Amino acid sequence: MTRIGLIRVLTSRDPRLLNIHGQAVRAAFGVEVVSRAVHDQPEGVHNQLTHDLASPKVMAVAADLAPHVDGIMISCSSDPGLEEVRSLVDIPVVGAGSAGAAAALALGSRIGVLALSTEPPHAVTRVLGGQLHSVQAPDGVTHTQDLLTPSGVHETYLAAERLVDEGADVILQACTGLTSMGVSAELRRRYGLPVVDAVLAAGSALTLQWGNSGARHHPGEVFAELAG
Numbered sequence: 061m062t063r064i065g066l067i068r069v070l071t072s073r074d075p076r077l078l079n080i081h082g083q084a085v086r087a088a089f090g091v092e093v094v095s096r097a098v099h100d101q102p103e104g105v106h107n108q109l110t111h112d113l114a115s116p117k118v119m120a121v122a123a124d125l126a127p128h129v130d131g132i133m134i135s136c137s138s139d140p141g142l143e144e145v146r147s148l149v150d151i152p153v154v155g156a157g158s159a160g161a162a163a164a165l166a167l168g169s170r171i172g173v174l175a176l177s178t179e180p181p182h183a184v185t186r187v188l189g190g191q192l193h194s195v196q197a198p199d200g201v202t203h204t205q206d207l208l209t210p211s212g213v214h215e216t217y218l219a220a221e222r223l224v225d226e227g228a229d230v231i232l233q234a235c236t237g238l239t240s241m242g243v244s245a246e247l248r249r250r251y252g253l254p255v256v257d258a259v260l261a262a263g264s265a266l267t268l269q270w271g272n273s274g275a276r277h278h279p280g281e282v283f284a285e286l287a288g
Contacts, residue, residue: 061092062270064263065125068097069114069136070104070204070237080240081135085263094129096121103203104237105136106176115141119148126151131266137234137258138181154265156236157183160258162265164232165191167254172228174220176201176235184234194226204237216243217250224251231255 066082082093098117105114118141122132126149134142139155146153161184164171170193173180177197185192198207198215206212216238223231231253233244239259247255 061090062131062267063092063094063129064266065122065129065132066093066095067118067121067125067132067134067136068095069101069118069134069140071097071099071101077240081236081259084239084257084259085133088260089263089267091263091267094125096125103205105138105140106203111138111140111181115144117141119144122149122153131269133259133262133266135236135239135259135262137175137184137236139183142183152266152269154262155183156258156262157181157234158187159262159265160184160232160234160256161187163258163261164188164230164254164256167256168228168230170194170227170229172196172220172223172226172231172253173234174216174223174231174238176203176237180234184232188232193228194223196220196222196226204235204240207235207237207241213241213243216241217247220247220251224253229253233257 072078078097079095082095086093098121101114105111122145131152134155137157139157142155169191171188171191172193173195175197178195180195196219198219200215201212236259239257244255244257
């Protein structure tokens with residue numbers, strides 16, 4: 061069976077939280093996922109400083125994983141260390157931020173970005189270019205752990221509603237903490253727009269690379285679900 065090495069940039073002792081992204085990818089595509097987290101990033105990546113701190117840690121984890129997996133996912137919307145890891149290993153490497161942005165462009169032209177701050181990750185803005193329509197962040201949220209609170213959930217829905225009111229035709233979840241929350245289906249139901257989960261977009265990109273052998277859902281079916 062195809063095996064993905066999934067790198068989390070949020071350090072946690074909670075195995076459920078550590079493995080939740082891998083479980084989502086496994087459920088969608090039927091691949092084996094090995095999840096590893098970087099050390100000493102208790103608040104994940106939420107600004108340039110934490111991005112820069114995470115990049116060499118991602119490289120170190122990737123070097124350990126590479127001999128044992130068929131491809132690597134960096135499960136963070138700022139794609140820390142992406143280019144460096146690609147130059148380090150000889151297997152496919154995908155970042156959630158750039159993969160999610162590319163998937164959003166496949167579904168619309170006015171991309172509303174739901175992020176941790178009103179300055180979304182460069183990995184996202186670089187791909188979206190002029191199709192980035194608007195950006196919103198949940199009030200009172202500064203890092204991914206804040207999302208996993210009742211107020212974080214409530215403010216996330218309000219931020220998404222603002223994107224809809226501003227005219228977005230696609231919502232891009234530009235923080236992989238939103239995958240941990242599991243809010244994409246509810247956002248689609250509430251607002252009737254495609255909602256791109258960056259973690260699943262990265263999983264889709266890797267499974268396309270391998271011809272989707274053994275997957276439960278073809279990547280195209282995942283995009284069709286988003287579009288619905």
